[in-house]
Amino acid sequence: MTDAEHRRTLIGLARPVYFSLLASVAAGIINTVWVARLGGDAVAAVAVATNVENVLLGVALVFGSGTTVLVAHARGAGDSGAVRAAVRGGAGLCALVVPLVVAGGWLFRADLARLVLGGGDEQGALRLATSYFAVSMPGMAVFFAQQFVDGILKGAGDTRTPMRLALLANGLILAADPLLIHAYGVVGAAVSTVAARLVALAVGVVVMRRDAVLRAARTAAAGERLTASVRRTLRTGLPMSADFTVRQTGALALVAVVARLGVTSVAAYAVAYKILYVATMAAYAVRQAASIHTAHRRGAGHDECGAVGRQAVLVAGAVGLVAAGLFLVLAPWLPRAFGAPDAVTAEAALFLRCVGPYLVLMAAFIALGGVFEGSGGAGRVLRVTVLGTALQLPCAFWLSELWGLPGVCAALGAAMAVQCAALLVLARRTAAQEAITEFSRAA
Numbered sequence: 001m002t003d004a005e006h007r008r009t010l011i012g013l014a015r016p017v018y019f020s021l022l023a024s025v026a027a028g029i030i031n032t033v034w035v036a037r038l039g040g041d042a043v044a045a046v047a048v049a050t051n052v053e054n055v056l057l058g059v060a061l062v063f064g065s066g067t068t069v070l071v072a073h074a075r076g077a078g079d080s081g082a083v084r085a086a087v088r089g090g091a092g093l094c095a096l097v098v099p100l101v102v103a104g105g106w107l108f109r110a111d112l113a114r115l116v117l118g119g120g121d122e123q124g125a126l127r128l129a130t131s132y133f134a135v136s137m138p139g140m141a142v143f144f145a146q147q148f149v150d151g152i153l154k155g156a157g158d159t160r161t162p163m164r165l166a167l168l169a170n171g172l173i174l175a176a177d178p179l180l181i182h183a184y185g186v187v188g189a190a191v192s193t194v195a196a197r198l199v200a201l202a203v204g205v206v207v208m209r210r211d212a213v214l215r216a217a218r219t220a221a222a223g224e225r226l227t228a229s230v231r232r233t234l235r236t237g238l239p240m241s242a243d244f245t246v247r248q249t250g251a252l253a254l255v256a257v258v259a260r261l262g263v264t265s266v267a268a269y270a271v272a273y274k275i276l277y278v279a280t281m282a283a284y285a286v287r288q289a290a291s292i293h294t295a296h297r298r299g300a301g302h303d304e305c306g307a308v309g310r311q312a313v314l315v316a317g318a319v320g321l322v323a324a325g326l327f328l329v330l331a332p333w334l335p336r337a338f339g340a341p342d343a344v345t346a347e348a349a350l351f352l353r354c355v356g357p358y359l360v361l362m363a364a365f366i367a368l369g370g371v372f373e374g375s376g377g378a379g380r381v382l383r384v385t386v387l388g389t390a391l392q393l394p395c396a397f398w399l400s401e402l403w404g405l406p407g408v409c410a411a412l413g414a415a416m417a418v419q420c421a422a423l424l425v426l427a428r429r430t431a432a433q434e435a436i437t438e439f440s441r442a443a
Contacts, residue, residue: 001304006311011290014282016163016313018153021281023166027173028053031189034177042186045128048116049190053143057103058245059101060144064151065094068288069295069374071155075213076299080220083213087152088222089229093237094148096230098141105137128186135187139194146197149204154212154292165200172196193388201433239378243369243385250389254408258398261404268347268405271335275352276359279323283363286316287370294374305371309427312367320363324356347405354409361416368423380426388419 001009028050035042067090074082076223105112113129150162173196180188208214222229251273258269290312297304327334331349340348369381392415 001297001301001307003307003311006304006307007315009293010286010289010308010311010315011363013157013159013292014285015157018282018285020150020163021285022278023163023170025277025281026170027029027193030170030173030177030278031193034181035186035189037425038181038185038313041125041128044125045113045132045186046189048113048125048129051138052112052116052133053140053246056101056140056143057147058241058248059097060147061241061244062237063090063097063144063233064147064237065231065240065288065291065373066090066093066235067148067151068155069236069291070233071152072157072292072295072374073299075156077301079299080213080217081223083156083217085224085229086155086219086233087214088226088232089218089231090148090151092214092230093228094144095235098144101144102138102141102438105133109133110136130275131187132190133194135190135194139190142194142197142201144200146281146419149201149208151210153204153211153297155213157292157296158207158211159289159292161204161207162221163415165204168203169196169200172199177393198230202345231347239382240373243378243382246385248384251393254395254396257393257400258405258408260402264343265347265405267340268335268351269408271344272348272351272355273339275327275334275348276355279327279359280318280362280366282319282323283316283366285366286312286319286363287373290367290370290434291374294371296374298375305375308374308428309368309371313364316363316367317360318339324359327352327359328356351405354406355412358409358413358416361420363417365420365423368427372423372426377426381423384419384422384426387422388415391415391418414418 006127018262028046031046031050032043035046067086070086074080074086108129110126113126113133116129146165147227153159153161173192176192176196177189180192182188184191255266256267259266281296290308294305294308297308331352332345334352335345335348369378372378372381392411395414396408399411401407403410
């Protein structure tokens with residue numbers, strides 16, 4: 001494939017993934033908007049429940065992303081038996097994880113609510129959050145199943161259906177929220193979300209059964225025991241899950257650093273990060289596309305990691321550069337869309353204007369990481385992420401004392417520059433090893 005063909009493939013795969021990620025964020029926003037009419041305690045309850053779901057998304061990546069890479073690789077090789085083995089492995093791992101999360105979350109829902117709220121009034125936000133978890137935790141079985149089905153479809157080369165399913169779920173939530181929240185309060189928001197996802201899951205299963213690649217795999221011999229398939233999925237998906245978790249933990253730890261600057265800075269940081277999601281999710285969309293495309297090409301016997309990596313960095317870097325330019329120009333107005341007061345808007349705008357270098361470097365790093373994931377090198381990316389997070393926090397602590405929020409931006413950029421340099425070194429080593437292997441085969 002030429003560079004232009006790689007680029008078109010990446011963009012074609014990434015575009016639906018991006019809108020799917022946006023739709024996932026929109027689901028929480030829709031719930032928050034409707035629940036806001038019930039008061040501050042209700043908003044706090046839904047907000048913390050959404051944060052818990054974001055953490056659990058990292059758990060879903062173990063079998064979701066692991067299955068995506070393995071199915072894409074098997075599809076590239078034209079091996080229906082390997083496709084079936086990959087699906088069985090993901091299903092087996094999902095079946096092991098779901099009961100633990102659902103049962104543990106439901107049994108300890110009050111403790112979980114107390115943990116994420118830091119205690120509080122039993123008659124207020126804590127009680128509402130516990131009630132929300134009573135529905136949302138059993139509903140995690142639907143959420144995990146939906147992530148698994150999405151992972152299978154993406155591995156089969158279909159990134160459009162997951163986007164359509166996310167839009168369908170959001171449309172149903174938008175229609176059901178007013179009725180159910182009016183009737184049942186906060187619990188109604190949880191019921192609406194779970195029911196909408198259940199409908200989307202049912203549609204996804206129907207589409208999956210009609211997919212030509214997956215239909216051929218249903219009658220093929222898996223070629224290995226179920227336990228071996230489960231272990232393979234775990235080895236593939238666990239580093240991706242850990243990478244996501246480390247990044248989420250680092251972002252949360254930065255809140256504690258920013259908190260030293262005052263309440264206004266914390267609010268500005270929170271608003272600015274919500275705005276950044278619009279750009280960062282584009283980078284993650286390219287990452288998923290690069291992972292799928294790399295795995296598919298390697299399965300077909302083509303080691304084109306270097307070419308795919310260059311185009312992934314080019315696409316994601318261009319998006320990051322455009323976003324940085326837009327933030328530079330629109331920074332004074334964007335925070336006001338979230339209803340931020342003048343003091344918060346001023347600090348958030350300053351953060352958005354300073355975050356450009358970090359945004360471009362982050363987009364390139366995230367996109368290139370997808371090539372490593374698709375080629376079985378996700379563990380290397382994880383080590384680099386841990387290194388960057390370890391550098392980021394003390395650097396942010398020091399620079400924030402000197403420059404406030406711009407210092408946090410500088411720390412983010414410096415840590416990301418180190419991560420990009422480290423990943424580039426690993427990419428060159430990998431390319432050299434592939435060249436040696438290819439020369440040995442030719443000889």
